[in-house]
Amino acid sequence: MTKKEVFDSYLFGFGEPHPRAEEFIGDFLAVATDDLTLENYREENPFIGVHAGIDEREVLVPFIVIEKERKL
Numbered sequence: 001m002t003k004k005e006v007f008d009s010y011l012f013g014f015g016e017p018h019p020r021a022e023e024f025i026g027d028f029l030a031v032a033t034d035d036l037t038l039e040n041y042r043e044e045n046p047f048i049g050v051h052a053g054i055d056e057r058e059v060l061v062p063f064i065v066i067e068k069e070r071k072l
Contacts, residue, residue: 001028001029001030001031002027002028003022003025003026003027003028003029006025006029007021007022011029011031
């Protein structure tokens with residue numbers, strides 16, 4: 001994705017981007033679109049998981065709210 005596509009698609013969320021956000025994204029951003037991953041390790045994979053996509057399973061995060069009684 002180009003830098004413009006990244007911001008136009010709200011890939012990092014809605015709202016006003018951080019003032020320095022454009023400095024931290026290069027000209028292009030590679031985004032996984034499937035459940036495959038590229039690996040280039042010389043030793044056993046030290047990471048438990050790899051997160052790099054916009055697959056629905058990675059984008060949707062459960063939000064749980066528990067209402068508690070207020071003590072006055």
